[in-house]
Amino acid sequence: MIRVIVMDDEPLALINMEKKLEEFDSIEVIKTFTTVKELMAEGPNLSFQVAFLDIEMPGMNGLEVAHLLQEWNPNIYIVFVTAYRDYAIQAFEIHSLDYLLKPISKARLETTINRIQALFHQEKKSLPVVDQQISLLTIQCFGGFVVSYDDKTVLWRTVKTKELFAFLFSNLNSLIPRDTIIDALWTETDYKKARVQLHTTVSYLRTTLSTLGYLDVIQYANGCYILQLEDFQCDAYDLEQILNEKMESGRLNIEKAEALIQKYQGEYMATLDYPWIISKANYMNNQFTLLLHDLEAHYTAINDVKKREHILLLAFEHNPYSDKTIQQLMQHYIDIDNRASAVKIYNKFRDTLLNDLEILPNQETTELFNALSQEL
Known part of the structure; x- marks a missing residue:
């Protein structure tokens, strides 16, 4: 029709x-x-x-x-x-x-x-045909927010068009009141002007998605917008799927988890300066920490020293202020008789806390380091 x-x-x-x-x-x-x-x-x-x-x-x-x-x-x-x-x-x-x-x-x-x-x-x-088996639309959330179609980066008509898609995608399949979107994306804009800008930006976004073969995926009803998107590949959704499967089956899909780790490029939407993303980013970063914890436990159980060290280093990069992570990494170096690396990573951790937060490592971390120093 x-x-x-x-x-x-x-x-x-x-x-x-x-x-x-x-x-x-x-x-x-x-x-x-x-x-x-x-x-x-x-x-x-x-x-x-x-x-x-x-x-x-x-x-x-x-x-x-x-x-x-x-x-x-x-x-x-x-x-x-x-x-x-x-x-x-x-x-x-x-x-x-x-x-x-x-x-x-x-x-x-x-x-x-x-x-x-x-x-x-x-x-x-x-129009491009959206393949049910091969998702040509790829959405990278960790490390930034990059949308690609057929390996080509999607070009947005305006900066706000990209931000609106990021906002709706972060709330995929959820009804979002129009005023909630305005409050998030047009905080300092006059309300009447903000409504016009929202309507214009929605039109731009619909046009962009339509050219990719995704028709009528943004709907408006009862004062709310909803993005309903299928047939896409996304690292954030892969992460949630892996953790949900683990919760249901009690077993971690190691192959999928390792594939996701290889693509990891940083914290959730880290390069975007959007105030509204903070809550979602904290949640997704915590989810990623859970995945790293599960992988570390798996590599410890099978005594894969090399992969365990890689995961612990990634966990430290992901959360450079975590005493628990630094303790695990130091203990790993102690277990493989590489005390020099344990001292080096402790000093790096201590300097980071002092420079960024003006605090020292907690008592347990300090005691582990002191015990290590006595052995040297």
Whole structure:
């Protein structure tokens, strides 16, 4: 179905146009408008592909409305409906699809609908096919936030478009109130301006995702937005899946865990300066710490000294202020009779605490170091 809106300041003309369009099985009229105020209030939250616009309207004429719609979404097709020929040149200058003169015959309208269908058929053929087996969309969350499609980094129309996707993706499949998004992403912006910016950014994001073959994955209902995305690869979701499987079965999938560790590039969205990410980042970083703990226990149990050391060093990098981690790493070096490395890593830990936090290692860590020093 091709989703359509219709706008005309004359109610009878609006009803007549809606009836004519609904005679076509491929057309769904999702909303009609008589004023620009109505369009501004509801239009940005609607998902539609074609707008039928009357040109002669008070306040903002159809040509101006067309510019507004194309700012929201440059992929929207515009069809002008008017009783006047005078605007034809201006209409086609803004790349309208068609220009219909009132009264409109069914045959003339059918020509327009056929043209729309042909364009949509051509677009559908050119869209990338989302493979159910091989996810071409890759989302890296650890170390930053990098979205790639077919091994090419996705380019965002604006910085806010990327941030909005990061926010919605962090709350995937959850209904998020519009005002919650505004409070998170447009904290210092006037509320009315923030709403307009949100609507514009949502349109940009929908367009970007649509070009990748992900259609209608952002929905708006009852004042809330929701991102429902499938067929993607993400390190953060791989981590949660590994830990959930371990919780259910009681066994860690070592192969999957090692594959995830190899791709690890830093803390959750570490390069992003988004205040709203702090809570989610703390949770995901703790989840990663749990995975490292489980892997360390596994390598200890099978006496794989090399892999145990690698995991402990990664744990220290992941949390450079953890006394528990440094104690494990020092004890590991003591167990393999590499006391020099134990002393070196302790000194590094102590310097980090002093420089960053102006504190010293706890008593247990200090006692382990003192005992080690006496043996040297």
